[in-house]
Amino acid sequence: MAVAPQERVLQAFGEAVGTLIDDFDLIDALHRLCARGVELLDVTAVGIMLADPHDDLQVLAVSEEHTRLLELFALQAHDGPCAESHRSGEPRVNVGLAADAGTGLPPAFAERARQAGYTTAHALPLRLRQRPIGAVGLLHTGPHTLGPSEVRLGQTLADVATIAILQQHTAERGNVERAQVQAALVSRTVIEQAKGVLAEHWGTGVDEAFDALRGYARTHHERLAGLARKVLDGTLDPAALRPAGRS
Numbered sequence: 001m002a003v004a005p006q007e008r009v010l011q012a013f014g015e016a017v018g019t020l021i022d023d024f025d026l027i028d029a030l031h032r033l034c035a036r037g038v039e040l041l042d043v044t045a046v047g048i049m050l051a052d053p054h055d056d057l058q059v060l061a062v063s064e065e066h067t068r069l070l071e072l073f074a075l076q077a078h079d080g081p082c083a084e085s086h087r088s089g090e091p092r093v094n095v096g097l098a099a100d101a102g103t104g105l106p107p108a109f110a111e112r113a114r115q116a117g118y119t120t121a122h123a124l125p126l127r128l129r130q131r132p133i134g135a136v137g138l139l140h141t142g143p144h145t146l147g148p149s150e151v152r153l154g155q156t157l158a159d160v161a162t163i164a165i166l167q168q169h170t171a172e173r174g175n176v177e178r179a180q181v182q183a184a185l186v187s188r189t190v191i192e193q194a195k196g197v198l199a200e201h202w203g204t205g206v207d208e209a210f211d212a213l214r215g216y217a218r219t220h221h222e223r224l225a226g227l228a229r230k231v232l233d234g235t236l237d238p239a240a241l242r243p244a245g246r247s
Contacts, residue, residue, distance in 0.1 A: 025223040027187055028214065029164055030061035037157050038063045041150055043138045044118065047073040048161050049082050050126065050134040052185055057086060057134060060165075060188050065210040068116055072109075073137055080109040081123035082135040089132040091155065093122040093146045113139065120144045124151070124158045128166065133181065136161065187225035194228035201238045216241045 030048050037046040045064060049057040057077045062069050076082040081092045097113045097120060113121065118139040126134035136158040138146075146154065165184050191213070198209035217227045230236035 025217065025225075026164060026184060027061055027191060027224045028217065030161060031063070031065070031214075033157060033161055033164070034061050034063035037136070037138070037154065040157070041138060041146065041154055043122070043140045043144060045069055045139040047082075047137045047139075048126070048134065049073060049076065049086070049137060050165065050181060050184060051086060051132070053182065057082060058185055058188065060134075060184060065214075066207050067205070072112055072116055072118075072139070075109045075112060076123075076135075076137060080137075081121045082137040085123035085125045085135045086132050089125050089127060089130065091122070091124050091151055093124075093151055094144075095121045095123075096143075097121055117141050122146055122154070124154045126158050126162045126165075128162055133162065133165075190225050190228045190232065194231040197231055198238055198241065202242065212241045212243055215243065 034046040034048060038044065045062065047062040047069070048060045050060045052058050059070055059073045062073060073082070081095050085092045097110050097118055118141055120140040120143060122138040122140075124136045124138075125132045126136065136154065138154065165181065191210075194213060195206040195209045198204075198212065199206045202209065213227060213231075214224060216222070217224045220227075227236070231238065231241070
């Protein structure tokens with residue numbers, strides 16, 4: 001029996017609220033939020049990008065942890081729909097990626113997106129008291145138009161992501177926002193390093209390494225960043241993370 005759109009929205013926000021009430025793993029929560037965004041907005045991929053202290057966008061979470069997708073979002077650090085939405089604080093939606101679309105997008109991003117099979121892009125700002133702190137990017141492999149109601153829903157998902165990011169850590173008064181944003185970016189960097197270590201140790205791709213890391217963290221109720229640090233400092237044997245049936 002198909003789930004009604006309203007029920008899917010309630011499920012998504014129920015999960016999001018649960019992460020904010022309970023002790024939660026930020027990166028994993030944002031990955032789940034991205035995956036829900038794919039379902040609710042009928043797009044192919046969703047990514048969350050956060051501005052670092054230099055105001056450059058960094059990839060924090062994507063709906064699917066694939067190298068090509070991560071690289072495509074990373075291209076928008078300075079140019080592309082996400083960068084434009086972050087600078088303006090306004091949505092940038094229904095951007096055609098065809099070579100003759102005439103949207104003024106940077107050639108590198110548009111060409112790489114086309115090569116990966118994407119034809120349409122959207123971006124919605126992460127905003128803290130009307131100040132942009134990042135963006136949510138959406139990509140689709142077919143001609144896809146977001147209407148006003150879908151843009152509002154997407155912006156609400158972006159607002160939930162902002163709340164989750166700022167909720168992660170308690171910092172000294174007067175420097176809360178900067179410390180929390182920096183903590184989120186550091187967590188992502190540690191996870192990326194651990195993925196590389198595991199991939200090299202096993203002779204596999206980083207996508208498989210991330211799946212193993214995330215699966216172990218969920219099973220053992222650990223945070224991804226904490227588990228990644230154990231891999232990096234050698235206190236956890238990579239063999240313990242290897243999924244059953246794989247050598």
